[in-house]
Amino acid sequence: MGSMAIKLDMSKAYDRVEWDFLEAVLLRLGFSENWTSLLMGCVRSVSYSVLVNGIPGETFTPTRGLRQGDPLSPYLFIMCAEGLTSLLQIAERDGSIQGVSASKRGLKINHLLFADDCVIFSRAKMEEWTRIMYLLAIYERASGQVLNKQKTSLFFSSNTKEETKAFILQGAAGISCDDYNKYLGLPTLVGRTKYNTFHGLKEKIWKRMNSWKNSFLSTAGKEILIKSVLQAIPTYTMSIFKLPIRLVREIEMMFSNFWWNHKKEGRGVHWRKWEKMGKSKQDEGLVLDLVRKGSVWRVGNGNSIRIWKDKWLPKEKTFEVQTCPNTIPAESKVSCLIDSALMKWNTEMVKTIFKPEEAQLICSLPVSLRGAADSSIWGYKKKGIFTVRSAYFVDLDTKHQKYGEPSGCNQFVHWWNAIWHLEVIGKVKHFLWKSVSNLLPTKENLFKKKILDSPLCPVCDRGIETTLHGLWECPVARDVWGDRESPVAKWGSSFDFFASSWTEFYDRLEAKNLFGDENGHYSPRLYGEPHFMLAAQKHSVSSAFMAEAYALWRAFTLCDEMGVRSVVFKGDARLVVDAVKNSSPDFAWHGQLVEDLKNELAIHPSWNLSFTSRGNNKVAHELARLAYSVVTETVWIEEGPDVVSSLISDDKLCSSD
Numbered sequence: 001m002g003s004m005a006i007k008l009d010m011s012k013a014y015d016r017v018e019w020d021f022l023e024a025v026l027l028r029l030g031f032s033e034n035w036t037s038l039l040m041g042c043v044r045s046v047s048y049s050v051l052v053n054g055i056p057g058e059t060f061t062p063t064r065g066l067r068q069g070d071p072l073s074p075y076l077f078i079m080c081a082e083g084l085t086s087l088l089q090i091a092e093r094d095g096s097i098q099g100v101s102a103s104k105r106g107l108k109i110n111h112l113l114f115a116d117d118c119v120i121f122s123r124a125k126m127e128e129w130t131r132i133m134y135l136l137a138i139y140e141r142a143s144g145q146v147l148n149k150q151k152t153s154l155f156f157s158s159n160t161k162e163e164t165k166a167f168i169l170q171g172a173a174g175i176s177c178d179d180y181n182k183y184l185g186l187p188t189l190v191g192r193t194k195y196n197t198f199h200g201l202k203e204k205i206w207k208r209m210n211s212w213k214n215s216f217l218s219t220a221g222k223e224i225l226i227k228s229v230l231q232a233i234p235t236y237t238m239s240i241f242k243l244p245i246r247l248v249r250e251i252e253m254m255f256s257n258f259w260w261n262h263k264k265e266g267r268g269v270h271w272r273k274w275e276k277m278g279k280s281k282q283d284e285g286l287v288l289d290l291v292r293k294g295s296v297w298r299v300g301n302g303n304s305i306r307i308w309k310d311k312w313l314p315k316e317k318t319f320e321v322q323t324c325p326n327t328i329p330a331e332s333k334v335s336c337l338i339d340s341a342l343m344k345w346n347t348e349m350v351k352t353i354f355k356p357e358e359a360q361l362i363c364s365l366p367v368s369l370r371g372a373a374d375s376s377i378w379g380y381k382k383k384g385i386f387t388v389r390s391a392y393f394v395d396l397d398t399k400h401q402k403y404g405e406p407s408g409c410n411q412f413v414h415w416w417n418a419i420w421h422l423e424v425i426g427k428v429k430h431f432l433w434k435s436v437s438n439l440l441p442t443k444e445n446l447f448k449k450k451i452l453d454s455p456l457c458p459v460c461d462r463g464i465e466t467t468l469h470g471l472w473e474c475p476v477a478r479d480v481w482g483d484r485e486s487p488v489a490k491w492g493s494s495f496d497f498f499a500s501s502w503t504e505f506y507d508r509l510e511a512k513n514l515f516g517d518e519n520g521h522y523s524p525r526l527y528g529e530p531h532f533m534l535a536a537q538k539h540s541v542s543s544a545f546m547a548e549a550y551a552l553w554r555a556f557t558l559c560d561e562m563g564v565r566s567v568v569f570k571g572d573a574r575l576v577v578d579a580v581k582n583s584s585p586d587f588a589w590h591g592q593l594v595e596d597l598k599n600e601l602a603i604h605p606s607w608n609l610s611f612t613s614r615g616n617n618k619v620a621h622e623l624a625r626l627a628y629s630v631v632t633e634t635v636w637i638e639e640g641p642d643v644v645s646s647l648i649s650d651d652k653l654c655s656s657d
Contacts, residue, residue: 002124002160003100004168006132006175009151013116014073015065017080018144019043025079043076064144074115080143081113087135088120096131097122114184124160129168149175155188186240195244201234202251208233209258220426222259230255269441269449291386294394296379300368300592301343302334311379313361314589319379323354334374337362343369347540364542366593369553370600377587384587440467533640534558535623536633542590548573549593552580552609556600558635559607567604570612571620577611618647 010016019040026036046067049056066073091097092110099110100121111120122128140146152175156165169175182188190197208230217225234243234251260270296319297305297312305312308330311319328336337353339346344367351359377384380394419432434440443465447455457465459476471477534554541547552571559567571577579586579594580601586594601607614621622644 002164003157004122004124004129004160005100005155006120006122007153007155008118008120008136009148010116010118011146011148013145014068014077016144016146017066017077018064018142021083021143022076022080025083029079029082042072077115078113081116081118083143084118084135084139085111085113087139091131091135097128117184124156124164124168126164126167126171129171149173186237190241194241195247198237198241198243198247201237201243202247202254204233205230205251205254209254218427219259219430223426223430226255226259230258269451290391290395290398293398294378294380294386294391295376298375298377298384298587298589298592299334299365300372300374301340302336302338302367302374304374305334307332307334307337313358314365314379315361316380321354321358323358327353338367340371343367343371345540360540363540364546366546366549366590368592369596372592372595375587375592377589377591382588384589384591435467435471438467440470442467442470531564531637532558532562533619533623533636533644534633535627535630535641537627537630545573545575546590546593548576549579549590549597552576552597553593553600556597556607560600560604565604566606567608569607569609570617571609572612572614572617574611577609580609619644622647 022043023036023040026039027033031039043066044061046065047059047061049059051057066076088097088110092099092108097110099108100123101108109121111118120132122132136147149172154169154172154175187197237243256270295311297310299305299312307328308321308325312334313319313321337346337350338344345363345365347363350362353359354362378386378390380390381387419429419436422429422432438445443452443457444455446452455464457463457469457474460474462475463469463473465474469477536554538547538550541550548571552569552573555569580597585591586598588594601609619640623641626641626643
């Protein structure tokens with residue numbers, strides 16, 4: 001027996017909702033009378049006025065309908081549609097209609113409902129058609145909805161007999177038998193040629209790409225357009241259907257032509273394959289196994305992590321220990337490396353068992369200071385949260401490893417990070433990227449493309465015009481860089497000198513932007529009279545963030561030890577303050593320390609944490625500098641060292657402001 005689908009179209013669906021019906025449905029769904037009365041008061045509060053020659057007339061109050069554009073209206077309409085859903089489910093239970101299943105033993109579905117879009121499925125029988133029309137008539141009388149028969153369509157499966165179709169259509173009275181091509185923006189039928197079914201995506205991209213406004217975009221502007229607009233067009237369809245490879249390649253070719261071509265005609269010079277353009281910016285440019293590949297352990301108390309078999313070290317590619325098993329058993333847990341009394345690594349034991357570089361990495365890992373359990377995180381993101389984007393790059397990297405890649409492909413990772421994180425306009429970043437990637441239209445590159453007959457520099461006529469020659473080595477370029485006011489006037493002209501100088505300069509610039517003290521010296525942030533102060537050294541700290549987090553933890557424990565109940569902690573490490581005050585769980589590698597800090601604040605309601613500028617935190621920074629000279633932790637009670645005495649009054653004034 002054949003099947004049929006009815007695509008309903010309700011005329012003015014939102015405007016025809018009866019208020020009494022909506023109220024009855026809400027009460028039937030179990031909402032309290034007080035809440036329902038409050039909600040219906042909002043619904044009935046609407047009033048309208050008509051503009052006549054730009055002047056609003058008298059207001060009038062409607063007796064039905066939901067306001068279009070109100071964020072609450074779609075939810076209320078869905079509740080009204082529950083009336084139709086209930087009617088169809090009751091009819092299916094008593095056997096008067098039957099749904100349709102996609103397979104022999106699959107779940108039967110009698111309708112799909114999304115807001116005011118509804119499709120009803122049943123067997124192609126006159127009895128079931130009559131029953132559905134009867135149920136729709138009941139729903140119309142109760143809710144105020146009216147079926148628009150001119151826009152409602154009826155579709156039959158291929159195994160439905162022609163006489164059955166004619167018999168049902170005869171009783172349809174105005175409803176057309178036509179294919180409804182799309183439902184919720186997706187094709188309802190996919191034929192043998194998927195390419196023809198989804199070819200409209202290519203046309204949409206082509207129209208958006210050929211807008212006259214896009215002719216004036218820079219390379220950086222094109223990057224934003226491709227990533228934010230063009231690649232988003234097929235995303236919704238691709239989340240449901242697998243597109244043909246031919247269509248995907250054609251769309252990629254359109255992207256490539258648009259990226260490299262600076263004119264409306266022609267295809268331009270493609271300086272790099274589009275496949276290589278798909279790499280992450282750090283590298284210049286999913287299935288359960290993939291998720292398992294990126295899932296790693298974050299050390300809490302170490303009781304759940306096996307030292308030699310699990311992934312728990314923050315180093316990409318493997319996340320595993322590379323040192324061969326030696327003095328401890330193969331099934332040993334990470335907890336045996338932790339001093340459970342002090343909740344810190346047993347440094348001497350770690351250095352004895354592991355290679356020096358791994359021992360240093362392990363000792364820099366934070367452990368839960370309150371003994372929290374180990375947790376699983378996504379190892380390929382700093383925040384430890386899985387994203388489809390990061391999984392895509394993991395999969396891409398896995399394929400590169402499988403098919404091989406040049407040995408020096410990762411030697412410029414630091415350069416890519418430096419370029420893409422510069423605080424300059426986008427076209428400058430793209431120019432630097434093209435320069436380092438050798439994608440500029442130099443004489444050498446044009447000669448390789450057989451566009452020019454000679455690769456020699458037209459200015460000095462001494463050497464081949466490479467990217468480095470044109471920007472750095474050419475005598476004319478050196479004259480530009482050799483200006484008296486230029487900080488690189490005395491730099492050498494070789495690439496090695498340029499590369500090392502650039503790296504050193506960027507590292508120095510980056511260090512200045514780091515907040516806090518990267519050596520891990522810390523002190524509690526206390527204001528007012530100097531009740532107590534602390535200075536100490538913290539070794540094996542992997543980042544300034546960790547140093548500041550440990551400093552805050554020591555401030556917490558010191559106040560706890562001293563029995564201070566009401567404290568305001570102020571720190572200039574905004575990232576740490578924001579992380580601790582964020583209510584969402586922290587899944588980063590250092591997240592267990594952040595969670596410890598959150599827990600400590602939670603059990604001390606009278607403690608408060610806030611951010612202050614570095615200029616208002618001079619005492620703490622002076623104590624951090626003083627920590628260089630102390631061998632063990634030093635605490636001053638009701639006084640402080642002489643070097644901070646003059647700064648206390650300044651911090652008190654800043655704090656009071």
